[in-house]
Amino acid sequence: MSLAEEYTETSEGSRLEQGVAYIQHNSRAYLLIAPAAVFLLAVVGYPIIETFRLSLYQSPADSNIETFVGLQHYVEIFNSDIFYRLLWQTGRWVVVGVAGKTLLGLLIAIHLKGDIRGRKFFRTAFLIPWGIPYAISAVVFRWIEHPQFGYLNAILLKLGIIEQGVGILGNPSIAWLGVVVADIWIGTPFMAIIFLAGLQSIPQELYEAAAIDGAEKWHQFRYITLPQLKSVVLIATLLSTIWTFVSFDVIWTMTGGGPISSTATLVIHIYQVGLQNGNLGRGAAYSVIGFLFLFVFAIIYLRIYTRGGDEL
Amino acid sequence: MIAMLLLLGMSEVTLSNVSKVYDDNVLAVEDLSLAVEDGEFVVVVGPSGCGKSTTLRMIAGLETVTDGEIAIGGDVVNDVRPQDRNIAMVFQSYALYPHMSVRENMSFGLRLSGEYDDQIEQRVTEAAELLEISDLMDDLPKQLSGGQQQRVALGRAIVRDPDVFLMDEPLSNLDAKLRTQMRTEIQRIQEELDVTTIYVTHDQTEAMTMADRIVILNHGELQQVAPPERCYDKPNNKFVAGFIGSPSMNFFEVSVTNSGGRATFQSAAVEFTLDADIPEGEYTLGVRPEDFVAEDAGAYIETVVDVVEPMGSDNFLYLETANGSKEVVARVDSEYRPKRGDEIALGFHTEDMHLFGPDGKRVELNQIQRTESV
Amino acid sequence: MIAMLLLLGMSEVTLSNVSKVYDDNVLAVEDLSLAVEDGEFVVVVGPSGCGKSTTLRMIAGLETVTDGEIAIGGDVVNDVRPQDRNIAMVFQSYALYPHMSVRENMSFGLRLSGEYDDQIEQRVTEAAELLEISDLMDDLPKQLSGGQQQRVALGRAIVRDPDVFLMDEPLSNLDAKLRTQMRTEIQRIQEELDVTTIYVTHDQTEAMTMADRIVILNHGELQQVAPPERCYDKPNNKFVAGFIGSPSMNFFEVSVTNSGGRATFQSAAVEFTLDADIPEGEYTLGVRPEDFVAEDAGAYIETVVDVVEPMGSDNFLYLETANGSKEVVARVDSEYRPKRGDEIALGFHTEDMHLFGPDGKRVELNQIQRTESV
Amino acid sequence: SGDGGSGGDGDSDGESSGDGSDGSTQSVQFLTMGVGDNIKQFFEENNTAFEDEHDVDVEFTSVTWDNARQTVNNRVDGGEAPDVSRWPARWIPQLVGKDALEPLDDMMDGEFGEQFYDGVAEGTMYNGSHYGVPWAASNKCLYYNKDVFETAGLDPENPSLDSWQDMVDAATQIRDSDASVPALGLAGADAIETGSQYYHYHWSHGADLVDDEGMPVVNSSGAVDALSLYTDLHLEHNVTQSSPLSSTRQDIRQLFENGDLGMVIGHVYTGLNITAAKENDEVDFDYGIVQVPRGPEGRYSLFTIDTLAILSQSEHKDLARDLIRFYFDEERRFQYSKQKGFLPVVEAVGERSYFSDSENWGPFVEAGQYARARPKLGNFSEFNDRMVQAIQEALADRKSPQKALNDAQSDLEDAME
Amino acid sequence: MTMAGHDRSSLRKVRLYGVLIALLGLMMLPFYAMFSSTLKPESEIFAAPATLVPSDPSVQAYLQVWTQTDVLLWVGNSFIISVGTVVLTLLLAIPAAYSCARNDFVGKRTFLLSVLVVQMFAPVVLIVGLFDVITQMGLFNTYLAVIVPAAAFTLPFNVWMLYGYFKTIPVALEESARIDGASQLQILTKIVLPLTKPALVASITYTFLYAWNRLLFVLTFLTDSAKYNIPRGVFSMVGALQTDWRMMLTVSVIGIIPLLILFAFLEEYIVAGMTAGAVKE
C-alpha cells in the first residue's frame, strides 16, 4: 500500500503552482466553459454589478450626478410600508401563480400521458399559449376581462351569473387574480411539457407492481406518480418560481401594477421607481433585495433537491 | 364468493382455451389450456416472444383476455382487477419502488390493505429473516446489489401471503453465480410456503432445476406440460427436444426403411438397423451431447474434431460430420481429449436416441433393443 | 518506429510493474507485470472491482498509467494516444453508435483514417461475412438483438485489422444460450485472425473455455497466470481455487497433526490420515463438487441432503455437514438421487483434494498416496 | 437671419457631412409618434416633397405612444438621437435636464414665432427658452348622446349641462330612465389619462397641483370637493359605467363612440370618429358637444401641446430647421389639423371657417379660451402617478377623498425635496 | 362478464377525453377570443357585451393585413432574431454543458450555480446596465442588440438542460470513437451531437420561443421599425387615439402559425428532450 500512501500525500510546491498545474491538467474543461462564462460576464455581469453599485448611490435619471449614500436606500426601503406590501403582493403572485401552473400542468400532463387517440393534436394544442408573445397574451387577457367588451363578462352575463359587467382588473381586491390567471395560462404549457416528460420516464412496471399490491388509481398517483415526479416537480417549480418572480410583461401590460398598486410586485415597483420615475439608486436597491430573496430561496430549494441523493 | 374460496386456500390456477390478440393483431397466445394445482411450482419456458410474459400478465390481470377463461381457486377472474386477485408478482426488473426503503417496499401492499402496524411489522420482519435481508431494511433499492434487490422483490411478494406467486424472469438480471444461488433460494422458499407458483423464464436450466412441471410454449402454443425429467427424457416433439438440455440435442435427418419390423436408419453420416416396426419415411434423429460415448456403442457418427472446450469437469467437443455438413456437440469425460482435426467415431446407444416424425412429433420406439452394428 | 514494428506484426503486450491510482486515491491496480505473447488469447478474470477494466483501459490508452510501463510490440506506449496504438476494443455495452447503421458503425474508423471507399467496402463486407451479419448491414443497432449487436461490435473491431484486440466483458449482456454460442465464435475468429487478444470477464466459464492463459486478479493484485487446466488443477492459492470452477470448490478448515511423515487431517466433519510430511497447523482443505463420489473413497464427509437439483445430465446436491455448520455442494451422476433429509457419507479421493496453508497459498502434497480409511 | 445663432454649428455640420457622406445625400431623422392610417399619407407625401426640394433623405420613424417615451430616452442615451422629433411639451423639462435639446429661441422669437397663438407658444417655454415649436394642440369638451338624452326625457338639442351639478342631475335622470346604457364615462384605470380627466374637476374647484414655487398643493379644500364629486359619481350616484377602476380614457371613449354611454369628456377626434363610423353604417346615433361643465371656481379644458424639437446631438441642425419651416407652411398645417383631428396651433389656420363653422370643431375652438395645461415639472409623470393613486384610492372607497389627497400631498412633498 | 370489462374501460375513456376536452377548452378560450375577433368587423369587436360568435364572420382582416401592416417583415425579423439567438446560445451552451457533463473540475458547481443566478434578475431590472453594454459594443439598433441579451437569458436553461442530457450519453461511445481514431471535434459533431437531438430540439424550442415572444429587448434596443419583430410590430399598432384591434389580433394569430407548424413536427422530440435533459438532470 506504499504506493497509495505516496499518492495521498500532498505533493510539494506552492499552492499557486498546484493551482496552475491543476488548471493545465484540466485545461480542456476550462476552455470549453470559457466562452459561455466570458459571454455572461460581459453581457449580464456588468449590469448586475452595476445594479449592486448603483444601489449605494442616489442617481436621478435626468442628470448625470451620482451621490454616494451608502446603505441609505436599503434602510429607507426596510422602513417603508410599501416594501412589506410589495413583499406580500409578490408572495401571493408567485405562490398562486406557481401553484396554478404546477397543478394545471400536472393535470394536463397526466391526461396526455397515455397513448390516446389524437395525442398529437392535443399535445400541440396545449402548447399554443407558449407560442404567443407574452405581451400579446396579456393584452388579450386584459381585453377578455374587460368590464364592457370582454368575453368573460359576456359569458357570465349569458349564463345569468352576473347582471352587470364586472371589472376584475379594476377591483383592487381581486385584480391580482385577474392577472395571475393570465400568467398561469402563459406558463402552464411549459410545466405540462416538463411533467409529461417526467411522467414518461416512470416505468410502467411500477404501476403494475402497485396494482398487484392492491393499489387503487388514487393510491398509484399518491404513492408512485408523486414521489417519482418529485425531483421534476422540484426543479420545475424552482424555475417557475424564479421566472414568475421576475416576470414583468404580463402585469405591466394588464394593469401597470394598479389599481392602487394592488397588482404591483417587486419587479413592477422597481420599474416604476427606477425607470419611470428615474430613481435609479432606489430601483437598484430593490433589485438587489429581490435577487437576495431568490438566491436564498434557490439555495434552500436545491438543498432539498440534492438531499434526496440526486446529484446536482 | 372469491374471498371465501381464497380463505379456504384453494388456489389452483386454470386456463381454459385462453387466447390473446394484441391491439395490433399480434396473436401472442393461442388456445392455451393449463391447470396448475394448488401449491405446485410450474415453470413456463420458451424462446423470446413465445407468449410467456403475456400468459403471466393475463393471469395477473395486467392484460385483458381476448378469448377463453382464467380461473383462480375455481373462480373465473377474467374481469377481476389485479388489485383484487390476491396474487403477488415478481418482475424481471424487480420494479421496486425506488423512493421507498426496503421496509416500505415490502410493507406497501399490507399498508394499503389496512393491516395493523404490528401485524405488518411482524410479517415484514419474518420475511426479511427468511430472505436474510434484515440488515438492509432501511436502505433504498439503488443502494442494493442486484441479488439483494431480487430478494427484496421476493420479500415484497411473500409478505402479502398471496394465493399465487407469479414471477417473470426474476433472475435474468443477475450474473451466473448469483443466479444459481437465488435459484435454490426461491425453491426453498416456495417449498416452505407451499404457494402455487408460476414462474416464467427462457433459461432451460432454471426450468429443469426448479419446476414441479415445465410448461413449454412456442409461438403462443403449448408444446408440452410435464415434469422436467420427462421433458428431458421424452420430449413431445422436436422443438421441446431442442429446447430442453444444454448444449442442445444434436439432430440428424435420416431416411428409414422398414423391412419386416426391422428399421434401417440411414444418412450421410449414420447407418444402423434395429428391431422397430415404424413406417418408412424421412425422420429426424436426436442425440443429446451427453449421450455420446467415445466408442462405437451400436450406432456411431463419423466426425472430425473442430474445437475442444475443457470445462474443468468434462470437455465439450465441437465436431463436424465427416462430410462437413453438420456441426455436432458432444460432452465427454475430461480425460478424453482429442486434438483438433482428429477423426473420431462418436458412438451412442440407440436406447438413448430420440426419433421425430416429419411433423416434428415424437415417435415411440418401445421395441428398441440393443442395436446390432451395421 | 512504432509503425514499423506494427508492420512487422510484432504485437506482444507487456506490462511491467504497472500501477494505477485514481484521482480519489483508489488503488485499482498494483504492481502488475504480465507478458502477453503475439497472437495469444489471454483472459483476465477476477471478482467485481478487482481492476480488470482498469488494466484493459490502460492498455487501450483510455486511462493514464500511474506507475510502470506498458509496451505494445516492444515499444513503450505510456504516452501514445489511444487512436495511435492500433488496437481495437469491444465494450461490455457494445458502444455501438446508435445513430449509425451497422455498415456505418463498422466503417467509421476506416473512414476517419482516410481509407479508400472500395477498400472500406471490401473489408466491411469480408468482416460481415465472417460474422454472418451481411443481411443486417443497413439496420440500426436498436433493431438488432443482443447477439447481433455483439457481432457488430466485434465486426467494428475486426475491420480495423488491429494489432491487439481488447474486450471488456463482451458477452455479459447476453443470455446464457447466446453466450455459449458467441464464446465459440469469438474463439474461432481469434484463431482465424491470429491477433493478440486480451479479454476481460468475471465469468470463470468463459475464462476456462476460451483462454490460452488465464490471468486472475484480486484487489488489483495478480493471483495466477497459467493455462486454464492448470488453474483448475493446481490453483496457486485459495482465492484462485474458489474462483475457478463452478460450482465453487468446497472448503473445510482442518487441523493437521504430523506424526512421523503421516499427517492426520481433522475437523468436525472429516478425519483421515495420509502419508505426507507437512508441518502441523491449521489448513484449509478444498474439494471440488465434481470430485465427490457417492461412496467412501478413502476420505469422506458426513452430510445431510438439503436440496437435490436435477440438471438433466447430472444432479447437484446441496448438503449440510452432519453438525449443520457448513453447506457443501456436490455434483453427482444423474442416476444417484437421494431424498431431502437423507444422511449420506460423501466420499472423495485424497489425490483430488487441495490443501492451502494459513496464508492461503497452495501446499503441494507430492507424496500423497491413496489414503487409508480412518 | 434666424440661423445666425447656430451659424458655427451649421458650418461645421456642412463640413462634416460633406466629408462623411462621400457624395451621397444628407439625411435628416424625423421621429414622431402615433402616426395612424389617417395621417400616414400626409407625412409620406410631404417628406417626399421635402426630399425633392432639398435633395436630402428624410428618415421618418413613428413609434406608438405607449413606448414613445422610452424610445426617446433610449435613443438619446444611446447616442442615436434623431435630428427632429415631436413629443408632448410636458417632456421638455426632463429632456432639458439631460441637455438633450437645442434652444429654438432664434426661431420662436423671430417672425416665425409670431404665427402661433400666444398661449400655445408659451407652452414650449422652459427656463426662459423655447425648446420646441408648437406642433399640435388638443383640448376637451363634453360629448353627450342625443338618443340617450331623448330616451331619458332630457332635451337632446339644448341640454342643461353648464355646471357639474347639471351634469350630475342629467346623469341621475338617465340612470333612472329606460336608457339601457350608463350615463357617464369615468376614467379610473392606472394610467396617466385618469389624471387628465380628473384635473377638469380639480381646477374648476379652485384647486391647483403645484404652487408658484413648484411645491405640491393637492389637498386644498377645493381639491377635496373635486375628488368627492368625482368619486361620488361612481360610489354615490352610481351613474358611471361599471368598474371605472379598470377603465382607461380610451375605454370610455370607445363606449361612447359605440353609442353605449350617455356622456363623456373627450377630444375632437371622438366626434370625427363617430362621424366616420356613421358614414360606414357602423353606428347610428346622434351626439352633441358642449363645454366641459363649470365648477364653483370656473371652467377649464385640459390643454395639451405637442412640439417639434431639434436635438442637441443632431449634426444637421440647419436642415432640421428647414424641415420644421417646411412643415409650417399654412396649407400643410391646415391639412394636418383637419386630417389628424388636432386643434390648429397657427392662428391663421384656426381662423379658417372649416374649423369655426364645423359642428365637430366649433366647440373645441371655443374651448380654447378655457384651455389649461398641466404644470411643467421635471418629474410630472411621478407626480401624476401619485395623483392617480389618490384618485383610485378614493374611487375604490379605500380612503376618503380628504385622506387620499392628504397622503398624496405628504408623499409628494417628500418626493419633491 | 366481458361486456362489463368493456364498459369499464370505455367509461374510463369517456372520462379521460371529457377532462381533456374541458381542459383544452379552458386553455383555448383566450385563443378563441383572439381568433373569433379577427373575424368580426371593427365595430363588433367593441360591442358591449361581447358577441361570443361573430355575427357575420369574414376573413377580410386576413386579406387586408398584408397591405395594411408589415406583418411579413415582422415575421421575417422574428425569425432572424430567434434563429440568431438559438445559434448564439447553442454555440455557447453546448461546449459548456459538455465540459461540465464530462469533467469534474474545481469551479464546475460554481459555474453551474452562477449561471442560474442570471435568471434571478428580471431583464427589465437590468435594462439600464444592458443598455450601456449594448451601446458600448456598438450593437444598438442592430439585430444583435436583441440577440445578445436574449442569448444571455436563455443560456442558463440551455446549459442545465444539455448538461443533464449529455450525462445520459454513455462515455463508452466516445471512448470507442477515440479508439476508432476520431478527434475531439469529430467525436462532438459525429457522435455526441447527433445523439443529443431530442435535447437540442427541446433547447432550440425554448430558446426560439423566448426570443420570439420577448418584447422588451426589441423595444429598448431597436428603434428602427424595419427591424421590428412580431410583438414589437403588434405593439406599434397600439395607438393612444386608436388601436386597430382587428389588425392587431390578426397579426398575432398569423404570428402563431409558424410556431404551430413547428410544434406539430417537434412535439415528440420536445417531450423526449425534456425527459432526458431537464428531468433526469
Ligand SMILES: Nc1ncnc2c1ncn2[C@@H]1O[C@H](COP(=O)(O)OP(=O)(O)OP(=O)(O)O)[C@@H](O)[C@H]1O
Ligand atoms: N403490449 C403489446 N402490444 C403488442 N404486442 C405485444 C405486446 N406485448 C407483447 N407483444 C407481442 O406478443 C408476443 C408475445 O410477447 P411476450 O412478451 O409474451 O413474449 P415472451 O415470451 O415473454 O418473450 P421474452 O422472452 O422476450 O420476454 C410477441 O410477439 C410480442 O411482440
Ligand SMILES: Nc1ncnc2c1ncn2[C@@H]1O[C@H](COP(=O)(O)OP(=O)(O)OP(=O)(O)O)[C@@H](O)[C@H]1O
Ligand atoms: N474512474 C474511476 N475513478 C475512481 N475509481 C475508479 C474509477 N474506475 C474504477 N475505479 C475503481 O477502481 C477499482 C477497479 O475498478 P475496475 O473497473 O477496474 O474493476 P473491474 O475489475 O473491471 O470490475 P467489474 O467486474 O465490476 O467491471 C474499483 O475499486 C473501482 O471502484
Ligand SMILES: [Mg+2]
Ligand atoms: Mg417476457
Ligand SMILES: [Mg+2]
Ligand atoms: Mg469492469
